[in-house]
Amino acid sequence: MAKKPSWKYEQTVDRVEEILAEIESGELELSEVVSQFAVAVESLQQCEDFLAQQREQVELLLENLGDI
Template structure:
């Protein structure tokens, strides 16, 4: 049975930062830059989705608090 890898916001942000450092280093081949960029964009979308979900939960909690 395969072990499910737990997604973490902080780890994903660090991975994006590492990718940007790689791209900025100028040491990647041209095609690698596009591959790394695609991974960074996908990772940033995951972060944005996560933050949107968290924002919705906070809004709901605040709404419930206001109802009391």
């Protein structure tokens, strides 16, 4: 799943929170709820991928630190 060059974790989390608030408001049509839910799921997957990459990087740095 490719992320845009300007992609930011914090902004993506904020957007997911906005989407959830919109869904919880009860003001959206069902089709909009499903559409927004799909966007939220995709955004959360991007966040999960980002965090996994960051965790790998930290583990590598810690491993290298142990070699010093």
